[in-house]
Amino acid sequence: MSGKEYRTITDVKGPLVFLEKTEPVAYGEIVQLRLTDGSMKNGQVLDTSDDMVVVQVFEGTAGVDLGTGVKFMGDVFKLPVSKDLIGRILDGAGRPRDGGPAIVAEGEADIIGAAINPYSRQSPHDFIQTGISAIDCCTTLVRGQKLPIFSASGLPHNDIALQIARQAKLKDSDEEFIVVFCAMGITAEEYNFFRSDLERTGALENAVLFVNLADDPAVERLITPRLALTAAEYLAFEHDYHVLVVYTDVTNYCDALRQIGAAREEVPGRRGYPGYMYTDLAMLYERAGLVKGKKGSITQFPILTMPGDDITHPIPDLSGYITEGQIVISRELHGSGIYPPINVLPSLSRLMGGCIGEKTTREDHKSVSDQMYAAYAQGRELRGLVAIVGEDALNERDKQLLDFSGLFEDKFLRQSRDEDRSIDETLDLCWDLMQNISTKYLVRLDQKWIDKYHPTEKK
Amino acid sequence: MSDENGVIYRISGPVVTATGIRSRMYEVVRVGHEGLMGEVIELHGDKSVIQVYEDTSGIRPGEPVVRTGQTLSVQLGPGLLTQIYDGIQRPLPVLEKTMGTFIERGVDADGLDLEKIWDFEATVSVGDELESGNVIGTVQETETIVHKVMLPPGTSGKVASIESGSFNVTQTVCTLDDGTEIQMMQKWPVRSPRPFKQKYAPDTPLVTGMRILDFLFPLAKGGAAGIPGPFGSGKTVTQQSLAKYSDAQIVVYIGCGERGNEMTEVLDEFPHLIDPNTGKPLMNRTVMIANTSNMPVAAREASVYTGITIAEYFRDMGYDVALMADSTSRWAEAMREISSRLEEMPGEEGYPAYLSSRLAEFYERAGRVETLEGEDGSVTVIGAVSPPGGDISEPVSQGTLRIVKVFWGLDAGLARQRHFPAINWLSSYSLYPQSLDQWFRDNIATDFPEIRTEISSLLQVEAELQEIVQLVGSDALPVDQQLTLEVARMIREFFLQQNGFHDVDAYSGLEQQYKMAKAILTFQDSAKKALAAGGQLEDVVNVPARTNLMRDRFEPGYLDRVDGLVDEMNKQIAAAAEEN
Numbered sequence A: 001m002s003g004k005e006y007r008t009i010t011d012v013k014g015p016l017v018f019l020e021k022t023e024p025v026a027y028g029e030i031v032q033l034r035l036t037d038g039s040m041k042n043g044q045v046l047d048t049s050d051d052m053v054v055v056q057v058f059e060g061t062a063g064v065d066l067g068t069g070v071k072f073m074g075d076v077f078k079l080p081v082s083k084d085l086i087g088r089i090l091d092g093a094g095r096p097r098d099g100g101p102a103i104v105a106e107g108e109a110d111i112i113g114a115a116i117n118p119y120s121r122q123s124p125h126d127f128i129q130t131g132i133s134a135i136d137c138c139t140t141l142v143r144g145q146k147l148p149i150f151s152a153s154g155l156p157h158n159d160i161a162l163q164i165a166r167q168a169k170l171k172d173s174d175e176e177f178i179v180v181f182c183a184m185g186i187t188a189e190e191y192n193f194f195r196s197d198l199e200r201t202g203a204l205e206n207a208v209l210f211v212n213l214a215d216d217p218a219v220e221r222l223i224t225p226r227l228a229l230t231a232a233e234y235l236a237f238e239h240d241y242h243v244l245v246v247y248t249d250v251t252n253y254c255d256a257l258r259q260i261g262a263a264r265e266e267v268p269g270r271r272g273y274p275g276y277m278y279t280d281l282a283m284l285y286e287r288a289g290l291v292k293g294k295k296g297s298i299t300q301f302p303i304l305t306m307p308g309d310d311i312t313h314p315i316p317d318l319s320g321y322i323t324e325g326q327i328v329i330s331r332e333l334h335g336s337g338i339y340p341p342i343n344v345l346p347s348l349s350r351l352m353g354g355c356i357g358e359k360t361t362r363e364d365h366k367s368v369s370d371q372m373y374a375a376y377a378q379g380r381e382l383r384g385l386v387a388i389v390g391e392d393a394l395n396e397r398d399k400q401l402l403d404f405s406g407l408f409e410d411k412f413l414r415q416s417r418d419e420d421r422s423i424d425e426t427l428d429l430c431w432d433l434m435q436n437i438s439t440k441y442l443v444r445l446d447q448k449w450i451d452k453y454h455p456t457e458k459k
Numbered sequence B: 001m002s003d004e005n006g007v008i009y010r011i012s013g014p015v016v017t018a019t020g021i022r023s024r025m026y027e028v029v030r031v032g033h034e035g036l037m038g039e040v041i042e043l044h045g046d047k048s049v050i051q052v053y054e055d056t057s058g059i060r061p062g063e064p065v066v067r068t069g070q071t072l073s074v075q076l077g078p079g080l081l082t083q084i085y086d087g088i089q090r091p092l093p094v095l096e097k098t099m100g101t102f103i104e105r106g107v108d109a110d111g112l113d114l115e116k117i118w119d120f121e122a123t124v125s126v127g128d129e130l131e132s133g134n135v136i137g138t139v140q141e142t143e144t145i146v147h148k149v150m151l152p153p154g155t156s157g158k159v160a161s162i163e164s165g166s167f168n169v170t171q172t173v174c175t176l177d178d179g180t181e182i183q184m185m186q187k188w189p190v191r192s193p194r195p196f197k198q199k200y201a202p203d204t205p206l207v208t209g210m211r212i213l214d215f216l217f218p219l220a221k222g223g224a225a226g227i228p229g230p231f232g233s234g235k236t237v238t239q240q241s242l243a244k245y246s247d248a249q250i251v252v253y254i255g256c257g258e259r260g261n262e263m264t265e266v267l268d269e270f271p272h273l274i275d276p277n278t279g280k281p282l283m284n285r286t287v288m289i290a291n292t293s294n295m296p297v298a299a300r301e302a303s304v305y306t307g308i309t310i311a312e313y314f315r316d317m318g319y320d321v322a323l324m325a326d327s328t329s330r331w332a333e334a335m336r337e338i339s340s341r342l343e344e345m346p347g348e349e350g351y352p353a354y355l356s357s358r359l360a361e362f363y364e365r366a367g368r369v370e371t372l373e374g375e376d377g378s379v380t381v382i383g384a385v386s387p388p389g390g391d392i393s394e395p396v397s398q399g400t401l402r403i404v405k406v407f408w409g410l411d412a413g414l415a416r417q418r419h420f421p422a423i424n425w426l427s428s429y430s431l432y433p434q435s436l437d438q439w440f441r442d443n444i445a446t447d448f449p450e451i452r453t454e455i456s457s458l459l460q461v462e463a464e465l466q467e468i469v470q471l472v473g474s475d476a477l478p479v480d481q482q483l484t485l486e487v488a489r490m491i492r493e494f495f496l497q498q499n500g501f502h503d504v505d506a507y508s509g510l511e512q513q514y515k516m517a518k519a520i521l522t523f524q525d526s527a528k529k530a531l532a533a534g535g536q537l538e539d540v541v542n543v544p545a546r547t548n549l550m551r552d553r554f555e556p557g558y559l560d561r562v563d564g565l566v567d568e569m570n571k572q573i574a575a576a577a578e579e580n
């Protein structure tokens, strides 16, 4: 620690403080500010040169004046890591928020996180059963995957995330996940909802919470997910845990990023977000997966709300370009009273192909999932046509498909918030519903599975 | 302070400014106490602006900056194949050995294994007069690929001594009469194209085994193609299919700013996949470059140059090389990020004004050439483009489309319908058919181009008819148009759709493609006749033999059966008409 306190601030702009005449300051170095009223703030160096140092202040610059003292702490941001993190609630900067003692560190880890060598990765292939039919059948989650929820304001993404956190397990195994939960700018009410649910189910004992709420400093949000992922990496790769990281709301994170960009007068990219947002998000999302020679894993479940329900908005768009699929929540389905309102059509799990089938889920899974998807897609499309030409104009096949799309939503998608369906139950349910379509129209189903599983036509 | 050593003045992310050195543009320098690798990208009076290939956190002004005198170069020689590199040619397995699972910084690694011993076989003799680029000997680099050791560009002379035997890549295998010593390894600066005698117009297709590509929108060996598409539309699956099945002799696959797991997948899969063209594992012909989205952006910027230089090097041996870059948009974004740190005047959407010229220079390095040795070699470049929101009016897509002659446009709607490959047959194009048609006539079938035209016009007609169907339903159309819709559906489902993950369906040879296309037209003819003879559309199109014809393509040996299946279909269609 350099120890020296500078009083050489020249400019304060948005969340940034500019100062001059310092000793050489490291890029990324952690900074402490002592305001004239004695209160403390923290920050980080964004730009450093012989002439000028730019500091981003996590708590915002309210109250900072030219007399504020600035101390450089000699090191980049590190999180004290320990197994004792499990069961703890920390604030957005990593300080205890649960009234408990300080974390006794077993070590310190740089929160930026080095990239995993692609050569050292191991392909994810273990099926995670979430107990939610739409996900397990159509957008199967794989251990080590990063699969975001694309939602929008007012939709029940939190319920879905919690249900997944509660129910997620490997098939035929009681191995538990450690949940690392990271709140970025969500409301106190949302947070309490998460916390009380985790408390109620006893999951809190197996969780680590990092909490930055809506009224906490916005800039702090830029480090909160990095703390959470650093903790996750430590638990997964040093202590063999399977970690499920739930973070919400990525949109608030991106807005904080935009704020910094604007204060630095950077050339903005689309809709004012910085041009490097793709890379910045990748530095979070890519901290997932499995690596050779380690037992643990990190599965990521980020939640983002699409501004204006627009999937082409830069936040969902850039996320989709990085993650391994997405689960899309639909306002329309929510409006028709369906929970979970997952629209399977734009949803995708890119790792699904390698993790379903005889050895992992069931031999007919792929065939069934393709057929369910195709039939529902066609049925949905026919709704548009019916609106124009009327139902009478439909032929027999189209009528069946149209009816099926209703059943799909009502019986397959719809389930209660604590209903935990096994993959067998889910697939059996699919067969049950597909009875409503004559087998001659079920062209995506292999005959051998019809012979084996079809409720009325099996041999 | 000498001109060779300076100090850091400023650090802003990956961009570092140094004072006190007199460096040259694109010179490699060592930055900070840890000696991080960087490249000079701008000079301002006594200040050198450096892009650093590793994370700069914790570095301070005042730390040293040291010149190396060299420009950013790759090491070329035996040992490139089967290797996986980061953007600046550091082998990832070596990085794993020295630093473990996570990529820390400040570690150097040679691109080639300098210790490994290769069997060098001289192909020239003492006294031979050689020019630059001439082959002096060979090394069996992998089971399938013979590595040709060439005189580096700029070197020529009479052979004074040469020896076959076991050498590593830094030992001298040949000396020229002026005393120049030649090793198997040569270096080349990545930002300069390697020389050749002349460029030829491409006249041979790169056969990919993907029906929609080869048949409708063919790419020539030595050509360039762009694959734009929104997320999840199939860019990576298409690129990987090309890496697996295309009939290039060497494949350079660049994962540029994309996912770590996708590279792992290639690494897991390729050693076990058999090249349909040689019967040997695909890995033998492959070089991979992986600079994933979370690895340093400056190294991402360099990765495409590293890749194309390696591709040119194999081209110079007389090989047909195919290079895939997934995704060029991430490369462009790396340029944008660096440019904005340099506070350059931005062009469209914040990209630097030189974006389109960089894109053009890159794709210009594709081509079919006469090598310095006088052989025929080619580099084919296939670049994925990731337009924001899937809207290709943005600068990277537009910059790419202005240069490439093949556009394979991926379509979110098709992907959502699970129509794969989700290449839009109405908006995609290839400008190569003119130069390739003679090849198709000579090698596949004399009427190949005409069949292609018939297939694409059927798809056009379908698009027009669909607009009517949207309004009135298909039953309102006359029977012949309903048949056209049925034929077009067959084109889409039987011919255009191809499952990239299916062992058999993923690859179709050209002969099979031709037969499948003919089968569709035969169906159209037979059905027309049957309808004229009084058959009912419903009966005619639903004959079981047609379903068999379509489904059977998933079983091995389809090429040998397809004629029989078509005959059977014709019989059943004729019979369906008679029943009436």
Ligand SMILES: Nc1ncnc2c1ncn2[C@@H]1O[C@H](COP(=O)(O)OP(=O)(O)OP(=O)(O)O)[C@@H](O)[C@H]1O
Pocket (backbone or CB within 6 Å): A320, A321, A322, A349, A350, A351, B229, B230, B231, B232, B233, B234, B235, B236, B237, B238, B258, B386, B415, B420, B421, B422, B498, B499, B500, B501
């Ligand atoms: N030819 C194909 N055959 C079968 N499935 C395919 C094919 N192409 C794409 N898919 C499906 O689409 C998914 C997404 O494809 P892919 O990963 O290639 O998209 P992408 O365009 O590269 O997306 P991104 O820009 O996000 O990287 C795949 O995981 C696969 O499920």
Ligand SMILES: [Mg+2]
Pocket (backbone or CB within 6 Å): B235, B236, B237, B258, B326
């Ligand atoms: Mg991709």
